[in-house]
Amino acid sequence: xxDIKLNSxxxxxxxxVNEKISGEVTFDYGxxxxxxxxxxxxxQSWQNGDLIIHVKDIxxxxxxxxxxxxxxxLDATGYPMISFNLTSGHQDFDEQxxxxxxxxxxTVTHLNIYxxxxxxxxLTNEVQTEYLKGVQQTIKPEEKGKMDxxxxxxxxxxxxxxxxxxxxxxxxxxxxxxxxxxSLQGAQKVYQELIQKPVDSPFALRRTVVxxxxxxxxxxxxxxxxxxxxxxxxxxxxxxxxxxxRLEVRQLFQISHSEIQDKATKQRAYIGIGVTDQQNAFxxxxxxxxxxxxxFKHMYGMSIKDLFEQLNLPYSVR
Numbered sequence: 001x002x003d004i005k006l007n008s009x010x011x012x013x014x015x016x017v018n019e020k021i022s023g024e025v026t027f028d029y030g031x032x033x034x035x036x037x038x039x040x041x042x043x044q045s046w047q048n049g050d051l052i053i054h055v056k057d058i059x060x061x062x063x064x065x066x067x068x069x070x071x072x073x074l075d076a077t078g079y080p081m082i083s084f085n086l087t088s089g090h091q092d093f094d095e096q097x098x099x100x101x102x103x104x105x106x107t108v109t110h111l112n113i114y115x116x117x118x119x120x121x122x123l124t125n126e127v128q129t130e131y132l133k134g135v136q137q138t139i140k141p142e143e144k145g146k147m148d149x150x151x152x153x154x155x156x157x158x159x160x161x162x163x164x165x166x167x168x169x170x171x172x173x174x175x176x177x178x179x180x181x182x183s184l185q186g187a188q189k190v191y192q193e194l195i196q197k198p199v200d201s202p203f204a205l206r207r208t209v210v211x212x213x214x215x216x217x218x219x220x221x222x223x224x225x226x227x228x229x230x231x232x233x234x235x236x237x238x239x240x241x242x243x244x245x246r247l248e249v250r251q252l253f254q255i256s257h258s259e260i261q262d263k264a265t266k267q268r269a270y271i272g273i274g275v276t277d278q279q280n281a282f283x284x285x286x287x288x289x290x291x292x293x294x295x296f297k298h299m300y301g302m303s304i305k306d307l308f309e310q311l312n313l314p315y316s317v318r
Contacts (some may be wrong), residue, residue, distance in 0.1 A: 004029050004058060009120045010066045012253055017069050020076040023049035027065070030056040036133035039106070039160075042068050048186055063117065063127045070113040071106075078316035079109070079202045081239030082209075085283040086271075100152060101230040107160045111199040111208065114164050114204045128165065130263045141179035154183035155190070156218070186223065197228060202316040203239045210236070210277045227284040231272065232260065235280050238308070238315040245305040245317070251282060252304060256298060262286070262311040282313050 002110050004027070006014070017025055023046075034041075034057050035150060041057035042064050052069045055061060075081060087094050139154045144268050155220050158180060176184050193215040213230035220227045250280060253272045262269035262283060270284040287295035299307065308315050 003063075004055075004061045009060050009122065010062050010069070013069045013073070013120075014068055017051075017072050017076065020073060020081050025051045025053060025069070025072070028052055029061075030054075032057045033059050034135055035059055035065060035130065037127060037130045038134035039103075040225070041300055044068055044072060051186070058129055063122050063124075066117055066120070066122050067113060070116055071109065072075050074109055074112065076240075078200075079315070080206045080209075080239055080262060080316060082237070083235045083261050084233070085290070086233055086237050086258070086260045086280075087266070088267050089261055089266075092317060095235050097228060097230075098215075100156065101234045103160070104216055105158045105209055105234075107156070107163055108161060108199060108205060108208045108212050109193065110163045111194065115164065115198075118166065123164075123168075123266065128168065128171065131161070131164055132175070137181070139183075142182055145182075147182065147223060147225075151183060151223060152220070154180055155186050155257060158183050158187035159216075162187055163164075163194075176261045186219045190219050191239045200259050201318065206236060206239050207277075210279045213279075229273060231277075231279050232256075232258065232273075233280070234284060238313070239318050240304060240315055241318055245303065246302065247304055249299040249302050249304060249307050250267070251275070252266050255284065255299075275301060282308075282311065 015024060037057075037060050041059075042055045044055065045052050051072060053065060055064050057064070057067075069127065078252065082102065084094070084098055088097070095221070114123065123150055139150060139157050142148070142154070161176070162169060190212070193211050194208055196211075197204060197208070199208050210231065213228070215233070217227040237315065250270075254275055254276055256271045256273045258269045259270050260269055260271075261267060265286055267286060270286065271280050272282040272284060273279065274281050277285075284299075302310075307313075
């Protein structure tokens with residue numbers, strides 16, 4: 001096992017996470033040291049009630065560990081998560097959608113996480129250089145003026161880079177403009193939609209994730225590329241006020257009988273779509289045969305709180 005020494009900022013964050021979760025955080029370090037940092041160098045898992053943070057690449061351990069700890073802290077403090085309850089009927093296509101939308105969701109959380117890391121001295125010049133190398137390892141330069149099959153990945157990667165560098169983006173702007181002029185322009189348009197308000201609460205995260213799904217698809221449309229449809233495909237956890245919890249379901253949601261299938265039943269899914277933001281908030285069980293009218297009438301009249309608790313759906317209160 002690698003002998004990793006975490007600095008005081010990361011140790012304090014570790015203590016905070018340990019206070020919030022039911023088990024204890026443990027670490028599983030690898031030995032690889034690639035010289036760049038990238039999203040796929042670490043991940044989390046739960047085992048016997050403990051949270052294990054796996055760090056495969058130890059190029060920048062304080063950066064990577066603190067990044068995973070901040071993700072864990074958001075999860076533990078009511079920030080909404082995403083889940084995948086639907087299927088197109090084609091596993092490979094589903095997996096592509098899941099990768100793209102999870103990356104988009106993570107990029108929105110990074111508006112919070114990178115900001116914390118920067119304010120705690122963890123986005124050093126060295127880490128910024130290693131992040132640039134990670135981008136270059138992930139996406140090839142564009143062929144001058146040409147669109148190709150990597151546009152989705154370039155858009156995702158450069159969007160996260162804009163979030164990572166923030167006010168320091170000038171350090172890499174010339175390089176990105178040289179290598180990825182079309183993708184960078186698109187990523188900057190999406191980025192502007194995401195930074196209108198800070199991501200500093202569960203409600204703000206949810207609002208910005210919805211914006212990300214919308215803005216990403218809008219950019220793909222401008223490029224005449226296939227859209228992702230994250231607002232329907234991805235179930236995004238809800239954040240309610242106490243007043244909203246007392247409202248009837250019909251006041252906040254409409255049920256859509258989608259063309260997409262319920263992953264569990266392989267039948268057309270019944271999706272709870274937000275009236276205001278048109279975002280998939282939950283997937284209903286299939287109503288009883290020949291009694292769907294009674295089922296929906298009863299459900300629409302339930303309070304939000306009663307429905308979510310009856311279906312055991314997670315939600316946060318703001």
